[in-house]
Amino acid sequence: MFRIPLACAAAAILAACGQPTPAAVPDAATEASxxxxxxxxxxxxxxxxxxxxAMYARFTEVTGIKVNVREAGxxxxxxxxxxxxxxxxxxxxxxxxxxALYRFQKEGFTQAVRSEALEAAIPAQLREKDGHWFGLSKRxxxxxxxxxxxxxxxxxxxxxxxxxxxxxxxxxxxxxNVYNLSLLGEFIGxxxxxxxxxxxxxxxxxxARPPEGGxxxxxxxxxxxxxxxxxxxHYYWVRLAQGTTEQRLKAAKTTISFPDQDxxxxxxxxSGAAVTASSKNPNAAVKFIEFxxxxxxxxxxxxxxxxxPVVAGAALPEGLEVLPEFKQSDFPLDQxxxxxxxxxxxxxxxxxx
Ligand code: FE2
Numbered sequence: 001m002f003r004i005p006l007a008c009a010a011a012a013i014l015a016a017c018g019q020p021t022p023a024a025v026p027d028a029a030t031e032a033s034x035x036x037x038x039x040x041x042x043x044x045x046x047x048x049x050x051x052x053x054a055m056y057a058r059f060t061e062v063t064g065i066k067v068n069v070r071e072a073g074x075x076x077x078x079x080x081x082x083x084x085x086x087x088x089x090x091x092x093x094x095x096x097x098x099x100a101l102y103r104f105q106k107e108g109f110t111q112a113v114r115s116e117a118l119e120a121a122i123p124a125q126l127r128e129k130d131g132h133w134f135g136l137s138k139r140x141x142x143x144x145x146x147x148x149x150x151x152x153x154x155x156x157x158x159x160x161x162x163x164x165x166x167x168x169x170x171x172x173x174x175x176x177n178v179y180n181l182s183l184l185g186e187f188i189g190x191x192x193x194x195x196x197x198x199x200x201x202x203x204x205x206x207x208a209r210p211p212e213g214g215x216x217x218x219x220x221x222x223x224x225x226x227x228x229x230x231x232x233x234h235y236y237w238v239r240l241a242q243g244t245t246e247q248r249l250k251a252a253k254t255t256i257s258f259p260d261q262d263x264x265x266x267x268x269x270x271s272g273a274a275v276t277a278s279s280k281n282p283n284a285a286v287k288f289i290e291f292x293x294x295x296x297x298x299x300x301x302x303x304x305x306x307x308x309p310v311v312a313g314a315a316l317p318e319g320l321e322v323l324p325e326f327k328q329s330d331f332p333l334d335q336x337x338x339x340x341x342x343x344x345x346x347x348x349x350x351x352x353x
């Protein structure tokens with residue numbers, strides 16, 4: 001590594017100070033100028049939380065690496081990267097759901113990363129086997145139900161949702177949403193496509209209404225008596241339970257069931273990060289992921305989202321302490337995306353729009 005004289009610290013005057021030109025020694029010169037100019041990384045993030053701004057600021061404070069963020073939905077970011085191709089300025093992609101990360105990987109937009117720190121901190125189930133992406137926070141796909149309408153025994157497995165005794169009682173969002181694709185992806189991986197299709201058809205036959213709205217809307221529909229049970233990610237319920245008086249009243253009318261406690265455990269997914277194939281600064285990008293895998297990074301990442309931390313010793317975000325300990329599925333998350341096309345085809349055949 002070069003030691004650059006103070007008077008020559010600005011990248012613009014490197015040449016005048018006799019440093020090798022980039023053409024002569026590309027790697028070293030790039031590194032030296034990056035250090036002199038102050039490194040930065042460009043993050044494409046599908047997250048949109050105020051707490052993320054604090055997370056970026058703290059990373060910069062700790063490492064000196066500046067962070068530029070482009071926020072958009074995951075499908076939009078994917079399209080952006082397709083348009084940018086090899087010239088994409090993105091160093092890192094942050095999106096929710098292993099199925100979404102898989103889409104970036106499949107397009108060739110991610111690169112394999114080896115990091116002892118990440119491999120030690122993050123359970124193997126929650127990261128791509130070659131390091132193409134790393135799960136950094138966890139979510140559970142649960143059943144939220146009205147305990148006045150149903151006993152827990154009728155909603156304590158995913159299979160229950162397809163049982164005809166729940167005819168006209170189920171609310172769930174569209175099948176085009178990646179959360180549902182990943183859930184069905186696990187069923188396909190575990191039980192095969194035929195069993196998964198039977199389940200999807202059974203649930204569709206039980207719809208209280210055609211799919212509409214996001215997960216929060218499903219919980220609100222249960223609270224309003226439009227349906228007796230809904231499939232949602234746990235944090236939407238936790239956020240309602242910590243929200244305004246009106247929101248807390250809605251949450252209070254409902255209960256969470258963590259399905260399949262006597263079986264495979266509740267379906268788990270992640271929010272995660274991937275270093276892009278086109279990254280000009282992969283080392284700094286890895287540093288950012290490693291920061292998120294520290295207890296401090298975990299707290300910044302999950303405090304507002306109410307996801308579960310993935311790193312041992314990380315504090316639980318406020319509001320999650322009311323949830324019971326539950327058995328989590330050990331299905332490898334890098335397999336969810338593999339089954340995505342089949343999952344969509346099954347949903348389409350089932351009429352789950
Ligand atoms: Fe979400």
